[in-house]
Amino acid sequence: MHDIKFIRENPEGFDAGLKRRGVEPAAATILALDTERRAVATRMQEAQNRRNEASKAIGAAKARAKVTGAEDEAAALMAEVAELKQTLPALENEEKELTARLHDELARFPNLPDADVPKGEDEAGNVEVSRWGTPRAFDFTPREHADIGPALGLDFETGAAISGARFTFLRGQMARLQRALGQFMLDRQTMENGYVECAPPLLVKDEAAFGTGQLPKFAEDLFRTTDGRWLIPTAEVSLTNAVSEQILTDGALPLRMTALTPCFRSEAGAAGKDTRGYIRQHQFDKVELVTISRPEDSSDEHERMTLAAESILQALDLPYRKMLLCAGDMGFTARKTYDLEVWLPGQGAYREISSCSNCGPFQARRMNARYRPEPGADGRKPGPEFVHTLNGSGLAVGRTLVAVLENYQQADGSVIVPEALRPYTGGLAVLVPGT
């Protein structure tokens, strides 16, 4: 959601930002609508003012009439109000409709990219920021996880039989490994990185899905319940909306939250993409990081959050690279995004495993999430301001499982469990095929 005041003051800047994202200029039409709305609102308010004044006068006139017996004055005023009521509802409706239209317009357009976001239309424009770790040298040809996994309990057939494509049934050591990964990540994020563990609802209302930007534009990416709720596509939705419609105190910020939840995505429009294996599922676990911060702190918090995500990959000794997304490849709500891409030797490619975004006040404005800054040097209490919101994966559990399988595979089809994970696998150090 965009700030109409910003567009009024800086229409060229608004259009320039949209252009970087490949969107046509829109400031002129938005401002025309804004002008029209304000004109109608002014006329409506003037009519309401006359009605209010007359109504007050009626009360006074009636009080006087009790003494004098003269009802004429009140009757005349009542006639005037009755006339106003002929025109007022139309003005009120018009104002309401224009306000709704303006709101929809302001909510339609994606967030504007930060100044340091590189140009580009798609992932080809993303910029590699850094690389960590050395891809392991194999003395055999590493296989893809979809080939290693089935013998270890990654059962694609049963998942498909029960639920259809893009669902997987995990058994035995594979289920254990997934659980271990989730617990491990959650412990790191809470005990070492300072994020507060949360267990949020997995089903949310329209308002929540609107707040984080899934609705109205991306409804087809979500699953919907029969009673009209939505399955969360990421815990970002539940965690970020925890502050919707609130005015937080300055001291409460930054608010750092994390949760391990299943995520549900319809993957509409992803037909044919990653159909094999465990990379793209309708349901997957993810440890999500969300930070609610003061505007001036959000850039630092963004770096901090990305490091928190990186710390998991480092602890598991998984090589990765950090990408700064270009303007055209960012999500709808982001002003700046880092992707972490893990090395998958079986595929011979880096694949996204985390995405950390600073949304600025974009989501906060949609969900009306504010805070009250500390009084300034003059001692005057400032009014509430929108918070900044950030979200990132720390990490996607399913894809981390894929990365462990491919990076730690042995020639005989077994998989070594990373050292850091063994307290979570009950000491299990090797996944052995057929057990």
Place this chain on the structure above:
RNA sequence: GGAGAGGUGGCAGAGUGGUCGAAUGCACCGCACUCGAAAUGCGGCAUGCUCGCAAGGGCAUCCAGGGUUCGAAUCCCUGCCUCUCCGCCA
């Protein structure tokens, strides 16, 4: 699922048709008193929109949406949420 009670400012809590954006207390901010502090006294203290160069006006908001009325925090309807009891259930 059934029965009942209720949703008012940061918090507590008055207010049952007009002068109520809303008493009072607490919290918070400023000033006075004080060597300083406490206590006390005085003043201030909701949000959004809008008109205006400004000073300062206006409109809306007492859970949400409809309705009655010249006029609604107050009356009526619907929805949402909370609490109590019963039923069911992990």
